[in-house]
Amino acid sequence: MIPVHFPPEKTIALFGLGGSGLVTAHALMAGGARVLAWDDSPASVAKAGQEGVPTGDLSHVDWSAFAALVLAPGVPLTHPEPHWSVKLARAAGIEVIGDVELFARMRRRISPPAPMAAITGTNGKSTTTALLAHLMREGGRDAQIGGNFGPAILGLEPPGPGRVYIVECSSYQIDLAPSLDPTVGILLNLSPDHLDRHGTMEHYAAIKERLVAGVEPGGTAVIGVDDDWCRAIADRVEASGRHVVRLSVSDTLDQGIYLDGTDLVVAEAGERRFTFSLAGIGSLRGTHNAQNAAAAFAAAHALGLAPETIASGMKSFPGLAHRMEQVRTIGNVLFVNDSKATNADAAERALVSFDDIFWIAGGKPKEGGIAPLRPFFPRVRKAYLIGVAAQDFAATLGDDVPHEICGTLDVAVAMAARDAAHSDAVHPVVLLSPACASFDQYRNFEVRGDAFRDLVVHLPAFSE
Numbered sequence: 354m355i356p357v358h359f360p361p362e363k364t365i366a367l368f369g370l371g372g373s374g375l376v377t378a379h380a381l382m383a384g385g386a387r388v389l390a391w392d393d394s395p396a397s398v399a400k401a402g403q404e405g406v407p408t409g410d411l412s413h414v415d416w417s418a419f420a421a422l423v424l425a426p427g428v429p430l431t432h433p434e435p436h437w438s439v440k441l442a443r444a445a446g447i448e449v450i451g452d453v454e455l456f457a458r459m460r461r462r463i464s465p466p467a468p469m470a471a472i473t474g475t476n477g478k479s480t481t482t483a484l485l486a487h488l489m490r491e492g493g494r495d496a497q498i499g500g501n502f503g504p505a506i507l508g509l510e511p512p513g514p515g516r517v518y519i520v521e522c523s524s525y526q527i528d529l530a531p532s533l534d535p536t537v538g539i540l541l542n543l544s545p546d547h548l549d550r551h552g553t554m555e556h557y558a559a560i561k562e563r564l565v566a567g568v569e570p571g572g573t574a575v576i577g578v579d580d581d582w583c584r585a586i587a588d589r590v591e592a593s594g595r596h597v598v599r600l601s602v603s604d605t606l607d608q609g610i611y612l613d614g615t616d617l618v619v620a621e622a623g624e625r626r627f628t629f630s631l632a633g634i635g636s637l638r639g640t641h642n643a644q645n646a647a648a649a650f651a652a653a654h655a656l657g658l659a660p661e662t663i664a665s666g667m668k669s670f671p672g673l674a675h676r677m678e679q680v681r682t683i684g685n686v687l688f689v690n691d692s693k694a695t696n697a698d699a700a701e702r703a704l705v706s707f708d709d710i711f712w713i714a715g716g717k718p719k720e721g722g723i724a725p726l727r728p729f730f731p732r733v734r735k736a737y738l739i740g741v742a743a744q745d746f747a748a749t750l751g752d753d754v755p756h757e758i759c760g761t762l763d764v765a766v767a768m769a770a771r772d773a774a775h776s777d778a779v780h781p782v783v784l785l786s787p788a789c790a791s792f793d794q795y796r797n798f799e800v801r802g803d804a805f806r807d808l809v810v811h812l813p814a815f816s817e
Contacts, residue, residue, distance in 0.1 A: 355511045356384035357455045358462070364389055364418055366411055366447075368438040369425020370397040373505035377423055377452045378406045380507035389414070391438075411438055416445035424449055426501075426525035432552040451529025453522060456506045458532065460518070467512035470652050471500075471533065473522045473564050474541025474577070476699075477645045478502065481541060482521040484637075484649040484670055489517055491666035492658040501526060517656060524551065524560045531563075537652045538565040539575045541600075541644060543582040544698075558582045565590050565597075572596070573655040575648050579603050598651040602644045610647040612640065617647050619660065629664035635679045636672030639706035675802035677703060680809045686773045688809045691786035692802030697725045700788035704729040709778035711735055711769040713762070716789030716801070718742035723749050723788050730754050734781070735772055737765035741793045761794070762801070766808040783809075 357380045359365055365381055367374065370392040378401065381388050391411040392398050398408050422442035429436050430449065442449050460467055472482045479502040489496035495516045497509040502521035510516065520535075527533065528551075543558055551557040565574040565586065576587040577600045591597040599609035607623040619627040629650075631637050637646050646667060653663045672678055678690040689707075694700040696719045704710065704726060714723065715738045723746055736756040738746050743758045750756045759765040766783070773781040785805045795801040 354380055354383055355456065355459055355463075355507050355509060357381045357386065357459055357507065358384040359386040359420055361385055361387065363387070363420030365421055365423055366390075366414075366416070366419045366438070366442065367423045368392065368411060368436070369428050370394070370401045370406070370408075371425060371427065373452055373507075374425045375401060375404060375406065376505035376508045377425075377455065379404070380452075380455070381423070382406070389419075411441070416441050416447065419445070419447050421447055422449045423455065424451055424529055426451055426523060426529060429550060430525070430528050431556075432550050449529065450531070451526055452505060452507050453500065453520070453526045453533060454530040456518075456520075457530060457534060460512045461534075464512035464514055464516075466514045467516050467518065468536040468656055469518040469520060470537040470539065470656065471520045471522050471535035471564055472539040472541070472648070472652075473524070473527060473561055474539070475544045477541045477641060477648075478521045478523075480642065480673055480676060481539060481645040481648050482519055483673055484645060484667075485652050486519040487670050488649055488653040488658065488663055488666040489519065489656065491669065492653070492662050494656075522564060524557060527564050528560050532567075533564060534567050534569045534572075535564070536569055536572045537575060537655045538568045538572070539648050539652055540565045540583055540586065541577045541648055543580055554582075558586070562586045562589070566593065566595070568595055573598060573651070575600065575651040575655070577601070577644055577648065578606075578609075579644070598655070600644060600647045600651065602640050602647070610651055612643045612647070615643075617643065617650065619650070627660045629660070629667070631667070634668055634670070636670050636677070637667065638677060639702055641702045642677070675798060677706065678802070678806075680806050683770070683812065684774060685779070686770065686781050686783060688770075688783045689785065690802045690805050690809075691784060692791070692798045692805060694786040694788060695719070695790050695798055697721060697723055697788045700786040701726055701729065703784055703786040704732055707780075707782045707784060708732050709734055709776070709781045711737070711773045711776075711781060711783045713737045713739065713759075713765045713769055713783070713785045713805075714787050714789070715739040715742040715746055716787045716791050716795075717793040718745060718789050722746065726788065727753070734776060734778065735769075737769045739765050739787075739794070740789060742789050762804055763808055766805065766812070770809075770812055 367390040486498040500520035602612040615632040
């Protein structure tokens with residue numbers, strides 16, 4: 354845990370007592386701060402009290418006694434309107450910050466040399482975060498990973514010169530971290546997301562920009578430039594005097610890292626300085642993962658690893674559970690768990706990565722269904738539909754894709770395995786990429802993915 358120090362004559366108001374909120378409360382208390390915490394959930398308040406965290410209804414206290422409001426990232430800061438705790442804090446003239454801001458302050462205070470890489474973007478954050486941490490550990494570094502992915506950031510080991518921090522940052526966390534100053538800041542991509550919390554795409558993009566615009570002096574901003582928003586941000590950050598490494602998986606770059614077939618190319622002044630192949634690395638399959646790999650390469654190199662060490666580390670990256678996770682190969686049939694694909698945009702990344710797909714899809718549908726995936730239907734040998742969305746998905750597939758309504762995942766896995774094993778496909782893939790939320794049958798996508806993995810591990814012998 355990282356103790357957080359505040360002047361003892363002031364109390365810290367803390368709102369939001371989920372996992373990261375409780376860790377933050379304990380970190381503040383460990384640093385000697387007085388804390389008064391609250392949550393709109395009575396159960397969360399009760400749990401905090403059981404763990405020794407002082408609690409009290411923040412709507413009925415004198416806010417002039419507080420030094421700051423530490424807000425959990427899931428609590429609205431601006432849109433659709435500020436939470437009542439935020440309104441009270443602002444009326445009292447006190448700052449509203451989050452746990453990432455507290456970490457940034459303690460890093461500067463305890464050990465400024467401790468390098469920090471902060472990763473954000475609409476898609477790919479978690480894979481890039483995990484990959485970068487893997488590369489740093491393969492390079493012999495003590496890599497602490499946390500934030501929006503992994504443990505709460507204040508639950509990590511305290512900063513020290515030999516320790517590097519790999520931190521995934523959501524837009525909510527960046528919005529609560531005004532002095533965030535990573536050694537390496539990564540912005541992967543931007544597309545409309547969380548606009549219910551940020552109001553407009555312009556505001557959402559401006560928040561994301563803060564992470565790369567705030568890299569410390571001598572640091573590096575790594576920015577994907579395949580969308581207009583990020584391209585403009587890269588130009589502004591570079592114009593401000595920061596060192597920028599651009600990434601592209603769609604265009605050749607004279608300076609930066611780009612994708613050429615299955616090769617990532619490091620270019621300087623129009624010359625190819627280093628090339629490494631992603632071919633055969635199943636955990637980094639697909640164009641979207643090529644962007645993640647390019648970002649992790651740029652960051653690892655900026656943090657001191659040699660290109661050869663990075664390329665070697667890529668080959669041993671196991672990938673993330675539920676994100677294009679290769680569960681098992683039975684005969685010539687590959688089984689892939691992509692349960693994290695809870696909408697069509699996410700499922701597209703899996704569908705473009707394989708041919709001869711035996712596709713398990715369905716669950717609680719999102720707006721638009723799977724109609725946007727129509728261009729990829731020719732890759733699907735057959736679809737196996739589950740959950741609430743099954744009938745609507747069947748109507749969308751129509752005569753274009755053979756399909757069966759299976760209802761439940763166990764039936765779908767058994768049917769898909771049978772058909773794939775007896776097909777004439779050279780490299781058949783049974784792919785769980787639901788393009789739906791899980792909540793009609795499972796608590797979350799992780800539970801759904803775990804169920805798929807368990808079913809595949811226990812498939813009957815006829816699939817061999």
